[in-house]
Amino acid sequence: MNINSHIDHTLLSATATERDIIDHCNQAKKHQFYSVCINSCYIPLAKQLLNGSNVKICTVVGFPLGATATSSKVSEAKQAINDGAHEIDMVMNLGFFKSKNYVEVFKDIKDVKSAIGKIPLKVILEISELSKNGIVKASEICLDAKVDFIKTSTGFTKSGATLTAVKIIRKTVRKNCKIKASGGIGDYETARKYIDIGVERIGTSKGVAISNGELSCADH
Numbered sequence: 001m002n003i004n005s006h007i008d009h010t011l012l013s014a015t016a017t018e019r020d021i022i023d024h025c026n027q028a029k030k031h032q033f034y035s036v037c038i039n040s041c042y043i044p045l046a047k048q049l050l051n052g053s054n055v056k057i058c059t060v061v062g063f064p065l066g067a068t069a070t071s072s073k074v075s076e077a078k079q080a081i082n083d084g085a086h087e088i089d090m091v092m093n094l095g096f097f098k099s100k101n102y103v104e105v106f107k108d109i110k111d112v113k114s115a116i117g118k119i120p121l122k123v124i125l126e127i128s129e130l131s132k133n134g135i136v137k138a139s140e141i142c143l144d145a146k147v148d149f150i151k152t153s154t155g156f157t158k159s160g161a162t163l164t165a166v167k168i169i170r171k172t173v174r175k176n177c178k179i180k181a182s183g184g185i186g187d188y189e190t191a192r193k194y195i196d197i198g199v200e201r202i203g204t205s206k207g208v209a210i211s212n213g214e215l216s217c218a219d220h
């Protein structure tokens with residue numbers, strides 16, 4: 001199984017330089033990752049670097065807190081698509097969610113989904129901040145909003161993806177939504193475990209290590 005085709009090769013650091021982005025995009029082309037996942041300021045540069053390749057551009061919206069106004073998230077998403085993004089990863093409004101203001105959580109997501117049309121939308125739940133019941137409820141809201149992927153984590157909190165959380169999401173959404181596991185996935189064996197339980201996409205800043213791990217496994 002070619003795990004590289006499941007990887008969103010991620011570089012979301014606030015201090016990422018143009019040189020870093022150039023190197024990142026070159027890695028993505030060399031390893032044929034599904035996409036690069038980068039901050040929106042670098043979409044034009046990535047578009048230029050990836051022109052003619054199969055590597056897609058994914059960016060983040062309302063990242064990493066999810067606490068920006070819905071209108072800001074919509075505007076961010078539209079601008080990103082205009083600049084060349086192929087997929088949008090938005091962060092759910094955790095404050096609204098913990099306030100049990102589920103209608104506003106839904107509207108926040110639905111407004112972005114409506115604004116971007118057929119462009120795939122992934123919604124980041126930030127599972128480290130949620131109970132098991134919270135993961136179920138957030139997944140149900142995402143289902144109602146007809147998002148394309150549910151994504152586990154930003155990678156910017158104390159912990160990231162867990163197999164347990166992915167299993168809860170999958171049990172909730174069944175085959176009605178894809179799952180992206182992200183945050184703390186740094187080696188081939190771990191990435192493979194997520195793929196084996198039905199995760200369609202891996203968000204990771206360690207794509208090269210994972211890819212090399214697959215190669216060394218294949219050699220044995």
Ligand SMILES: O=C[C@H](O)COP(=O)(O)O
Nearest residue numbers: 155182183184203204205
């Ligand atoms: O997918 C987005 C995450 O930021 C990647 O997290 P990571 O740096 O722990 O691989």
